[in-house]
Amino acid sequence: MEFVLVHRIPGRARLRVKSAFGVRTAEALADALDAVEGMEGVRVNPRTGSVLLLYAGEDVFDRALEILDRARKLRERPVPAPSSHSGEKPGLFPFFRYLFIRPFLPVAVNMVTAFTRSLPFLQRCLSSLSHGRLDVDALDGAAIAVSLARRDFGTVGLLTLLLGFGDALERYTQKKSLENLASHLALQVDRIWVRRDGVETLVPFAELRESDRVIVRAGSAVPVDGVVEDGTALVNESSMTGEPLGVMRGKGASVYAGTVVEEGELAVRPTSVGRDTRMQQIVRFIENAEQMKAGVQGRFETLADRAVPVTFALAGLVWLFTRSLTRAASVLLVDYSCALRLATPLAILSAMNEGVKRRVMVKGGRFLEALSTVDTVVFDKTGTLTQSRPEVACVVAAEGYDEDFVLRLAACLEEHFPHPVARAVVHGAEMRNLRHEEEHTEVEYVVAHGIASQWRGRRVLLGSRHYVSQDEGVDVGAMEGAAAELSREGYSLLYLSVDGRVAGIIAVEDPVRPESAALVERLRAGGVSRIVMLTGDDERTASAVASRLGITEYCSQVLPEDKARVVRSLRDEGRVVLMIGDGINDSPALSTADVGVTLRDGSDLAREVADVVLMGGSLNELVTALELGRGAMRRIHFNFAATMALNSAFLFGGLTGLLRPGVSAVFHNLTTLGVSLNAMRPVLSREE
Structure with a gap:
């Protein structure tokens, strides 16, 4: 691998690899770099070839360069070409075929099938060994090779079935490439x-x-x-x-x-x-943020890799002292990798399927892991905490008029226009069952200001304070107190005047979702220590909505890159950040967060960028997503502990002769089956 320095400033450097490399190499490289004293952060993305280093001191950077120089000798194992079904949901037919069809097939057919399906794994084994690596691929290939030599085609079939299913699951849960996202956003x-x-x-x-x-x-x-x-x-x-x-x-x-x-x-x-353009800057920001999100995955597989040399050594010692290929094979067969490589993706897939049933779509295992440790939630206001659908909140009539008159006349004027505020006024009149007849003359619409017309021979104006008061000279002082109070509560105001005299005010709001306030309390009760609201609204509206929801931290008048900057600053503080938003403008922040969440009704781009989609359209599903992540990680850690403990016991029994090789293999496979079944159990209780 050849590394090229893309940019460097004090404490931060980004390099890019000219040739492609895979996840395993990325993990090993990240582990090595992260172990350098003074290294504050490492992000390695095999998909983009990006290596981001955050460090304290030039000597730290020099030591990192030494590691990267040694990494030039690394080679990634060849990956079998994807089949036509690559990326599709893995089915259960291979298990059905193994259990119910294979026993009735001729021995010759099973021999050819077992050998053919073992070839990709044998190739991986040879590649690892040729490059001096003793990893899980080498162990898997060795176990398959010994089983082939012993003509144990049943074991070969089971091993290739389990390993192939695990690979299919890994492909299935892989996140889509970000190049497609840019094309969605680009003008x-x-x-x-x-x-x-x-x-x-x-x-x-x-x-x-x-x-x-x-x-x-x-x-x-x-x-x-x-x-x-x-x-x-x-x-x-x-x-x-x-x-x-x-x-x-x-x-x-x-x-x-x-x-x-x-x-x-x-x-x-x-x-x-x-x-x-600013929009294209958003595209590039999303691409860069996605690169920074790539972390070190597969910790359990890494641990299994580290145990492989020990397993090979034990198998060699057994053969040296017993000269029994069967006994040595029993050591190779009782390894940790099968259960770890199958149970973990099964737990992830099971949790993902359970999430879909509960109207929560999680796009991959690393996002479940991030959900389990979230301590900060950042909300976009418009369309997330609110409904993004203007409504009439209240009507205040001036002396000599009543509320119904004000709203009826305003709806009579506004029904001719399609913009959101006009629809809100008309809908507000309909909700009060206010009927109105066409009694005005032709409507004169002043763009972005208001409406003027003649009603029963009287001049009627409807619009902003600026239009009614300053442009048209109507004295609105009589409504000053009511207007100030409504403004403090975050409402947008429409003024109605008749014949040069103010008749009333219509307060329009973007209503808060009914579940928003309760959700904030549930998040705090569930261990989320910081909740932040971001909005493009002005300070007055932002303050009013935050106060109504019990949110103490908020930022107003923010642009897309500002939202992402806030999320990044929280992450720099060591926070695990969940960002939830629904619009194109939220996409950079969704990509920057540890977990990006959007709603079912979010924009196409937001749904593509987000790691989690709340498909029921309710914010309460956010709590379900967090509980799903925590439950899945508890299940995975339990399965890991059980796998290590039980297989260690079986390995000890095989080494000491307490367990015969066949019995050890059966116990090993039963352990794999047991943790797999445990992985597929529902994570959340049925009552939730």
């Missing part, structure tokens, strides 16, 4: 409208010039980062901030690629195009 724009020399022209996106003015109309996505030079529009920036309500953007304001114009039209001077 696919072929042609755009631009204004050149006063003329609007449709041009290929690749031909965009800095002097062009990009024209973006209602319903279209902004294709570039830029500054508005002409026009006014209501822009939905939920892809950036998570805030569901559109914001007004006029001359001099910044807009970002990936946001959507809901109403109006803009002429934008591009400042960033293509890979330099």
